[in-house]
Amino acid sequence: MLQPGNYSLVLSLQFLLLIFDLFVNSFSELLRSAPVIQLVLFILQDVGTLFAAIVLFLMLFNTFVFQAGLLGLLFHRFQVTVFLCALHLALSVSLHVWMMNLRWKSVNIFIWSDGLQALFVLQRFVAVLYFYFYKRTALNLGDSCYYRDSLWLRNEFAQVRG
Template sequence: MLQTSNYSLVLAVQFLLMIYDLLANSFSELIFTEPVIPLIMFIIQDIGILFNIIIIFLMFFNTFIFQAGLVKLLIHRFTGTILVTGIYFVLSVSFHVWIQNLRWWNMRRYVWTSGLQALFVFQRFAAVLYYYFYKRTILCLGDPRLYEDSEWLRNEFFRVRK
């Protein structure tokens, strides 16, 4: 069971990873002086998104709902977060690979294709959705009803069985 002190630590780690992701998205275009600096920043950003995905699934596995076998209820409740996070991760990796390939040898030239611009817009839009859904999910997972047996859970269990 997730204790309050452990939840505070997990919540702090998740928020720090999201803040780094926000800062990397905000300032990545300003630091193209050496090709290695954005590469390292993008790698850390992508690893941070992966850590957030791992943490959220570990929190799912830790709930009483999951342990009671109501995985479908848990997935149904957080489908938006799972989908948006996966899409955002794919778009981020794609954008990072594409921009690094275009700018690795041409650091002095401004290289920006129409396809890259479209991917940039989709990735930033997905980032906004990711921040909203992920923050909402991690705050919802702090609900004590998810970690203990309750009347609400019993009603959901009988509703699913019918």
Template sequence: MLQTSNYSLVLLVQLALLTYDLFVNSFSELLRAAPVVQLVLFIIQDIAILFNVIIVLLMLFNTYVFQVGLVSLLLERFRALLVISGLYLALSIALHCWILNLRWVSSHRFVWTNGLETLFVFQRLAAVLYYYFYKRATEYLGDPRLYEDSPWLRNAFARARQ
């Protein structure tokens, strides 16, 4: 069972990773003259997104709802987060590869193609959705009803068995 002190630590780690992601999304363009620094920031950002997904999955596996076998109930509740997280990670990796491919050789020139601009916009839109759904999921995972037996869980279990 997830204790309050453990949940606070997990929440702090999640928010730190989200803050780093937001920081890189906001300020990475200022470092376009230093492609090596940008490469390191992008790699850490992609790893942070992956770690956030892993943390949410571990928290889902830790719930009583998962342990009694109501995985479909959890997937129904967190499907949007999982889909958006996968999409955001894919768009981020694609954007980072494209940016670094265009700017690695000529880092002193401003290179911005139409395709890169389109990918940039979609990645930033996915980032906003990712932040929203992730924050909502972390708040929902703090609900103590997910970690203990309760009447609504018994009702959901009875409906699932029918």
């Protein structure tokens, strides 16, 4: 089970990953003239997003609800977050690949095609939703009802069995 001291450490790690993602989303365009640095930041951002999803799943798997076999209940409660994690990662990788392909050889030319601009706006919009729902889920997973047997859990288990 997740101990209170470990939870604060995991929560700090999750917030650190979200802050780094927000930082790269906010300031990566300032490094357009240095494509190698921008590429490294994009790779680190994508790896960080993947790592944040892994940490989230590990937290979900560590709950008593999961160990009691109520994976459907956890998925139902946190399905928006799981979906947004996958969507945010897919949109970020797509945007990064497209931007680096267009800008790698011509760093001094301003290239914004209509498709790239639409993907940029969509990725930033989904990123805001991802930040909100991920943070909310990380904080909700600190609730002790997910880590011990309770009347709420027994009622949910009875509904699943009945």
